[in-house]
Amino acid sequence: MNKTDSLLLIAFLFGIFGLVIWRLLRYSENTVGKYSPLKLSRSYQIKAFPYFTKFDNLFLYFIGLSGLYMLSKVPDTFSPSVYLYDWKNPASLILISLLMLGFAAWYLYLDLIYWHHTKDIRVTYHPEEKIVEIDFPEKTYTLGEGDIRHIEMITNGAKMQFGHYIYSLANGESFILTDRMPGIWAIQEYFKKIPFKMTIKGFPLIK
DSSP, X not given: OOHHHHHHHHHHHHHHHHHHHHHHHHHXXXXXXXXXXXXXXXXXXXXXHHHHTSHHHHHHHHHHHHHHHHHHTGGGGOOSSTTTOOTHHHHHHHHHHHHXXXXXXXXXXXXXXXXXXXXXXXXXXXXXXXXXXXXXXXXXXXXXXXXXEEEEEEEOOSSSOOEEEEEEETTSOEEEEETTSTTTHHHHHHSTTOOEEEEEOSSOOOO
16 A cells, blocks of 8 residues: 555545544434424435445445455465465455455445335424324325334344334334434334334345
8 A cells, every 4th residue: 555545545534534523413413402303393304425425334435445455456466486476365365355345245235225215205293293294205104193003123233234114003004214214213202102123134125
């Protein structure tokens, strides 16, 4: 790694750190602060840019780019001299690179699936009426006390978490919201006595 590569890496890491601090401050204001949906009417909808620039995504982009960089250095491990060549060096580099790329690809594959079930959805809170409106492209649900029968969360339970919630309604209908959808934590704060179940799955695909 040359000097330019080192400077770019440092700038990238400091940029991620600054973004994380900014988002933590915003999160505090939006949950318990003056912009809490428990205090005033608020709508939540996520666009593509903030969705794909979450901290986990930025970290995985870094892992994937590092894997590609390491893979590009494999030819450098070969020596023209048969006496100096050691097959373990390129083999180790290739293995580590493929593991990093595979991990990044697995994450991004799931993230794209979850994006499909998160985009174009709007959640709106009305604290005075204690009503939650959830707008899907095909239907709108207006929910009050007693309308949600139970909630099940399907999650991988990992630090880089993927999870989605299945909301079963009293009228027999159901819908899914992913943990990528902002503001859904407040649903259970609005209606505190909803039965809740968590199921751990290593690969929590949305059916």
